Amino acid sequence: MENVDGRYANMMKALGDEARIKIFVMLSKGEECACKLLDELSITQPTLSYHMKILCDSGLVEGRRDGKWMRYSLKAEVLAELIGFLSGIQ
Amino acid sequence: MENVDGRYANMMKALGDEARIKIFVMLSKGEECACKLLDELSITQPTLSYHMKILCDSGLVEGRRDGKWMRYSLKAEVLAELIGFLSGIQ
DNA sequence: AAAACACATTGACATTTATCGATATGATGC
């Protein structure tokens, strides 16, 4: 999966899930801790953790530890890349 | 799956596959018949048909019959919607 | 240092997905 198409396919696969796209939209308001995301969604904590890993692996999201919490945020430049790729089509 | 997030999640799920994103990029050069797509990809004819259905169901692609052939093309306005949605994030 | 908190990882499981061979459908040409 390490060609160009694969990279973008991977990003879109990451966003191709309703829970994850909701998370992504929430993060567009700014950095959020996992616990905050958790109580906006009807999923368990392990499931959230699973989705966050997929989002981070795609490159579209990053997390940092802040004491007990994990704070997640968008990587705007990666999203911009994806938008650029899609805009290049057509 | 009929809320807004679901609609875009569905589009990204459609593009979240390497074969389908390749198809999508091919279609960006203009309308193509299935047979042409088929010999650019290392998949069987039923598998291509399966992928085309997913792309069409997402709204990003449409097909029309032309005699024996099916000609597929991008729906640029739907792609533009998706790009607009992503651009609204961040 | 023990308890509590926030999150990640593991193992299990059901569902979905991608794939194929075989077959059906629809159009064209003879």
Add this chain to the structure above:
DNA sequence: GCATCATATCGATAAATGTCAATGTGTTTT
């Protein structure tokens, strides 16, 4: 009308995915 070509559908199957309860890990609080 029959053979052929292009595509879709069906049935089967293996692999990937999303989900959870249970448990592990790292951090803070008492």
